[in-house]
Amino acid sequence: MFTESRTQDFLAVILGAFTALSPIWVATNDRAVWTMIVLGVLIALTGLAQMYRPSMAATDYAMGLFGALLFLAPWVMDYTAYNGAAWTSWVVGLVTVVLAVAALPAVAGRMHRAAPHH
Secondary structure: OOOOOOHHHHHHHHHHHHHHHHHHOOOOOHHHHHHHHHHHHHHHHHHHHHHHOOOOHHHHHHHHHHHHHHHHHHHHOOOOOOHHHHHHHHHHHHHHHHHHHHHHHHHHHHHHHHOOOO
């Protein structure tokens, strides 16, 4: 879906950094702070890993998993009352899942082109 430039990986790095830093400017509780920092850093790291090694399809799956966990976190970690933190988690989580899914056809296409034909 995206070009070979891996735009989605760069966006994942930005979204992950934004999420990890967002407790600075949104009201949170302790669970929200640590959840957002950890999942934000993991999302950013998967984006960086994909930029460094685009053929590692596992990081696209990991990115999608971290995005889904971030989306579910306000309910699971009980911070839905903190609107800024909850909405950041929901929006960034959903966008991260979409980016990860969008990256999968590109990975499959690259792997198919690299396979020798008989």
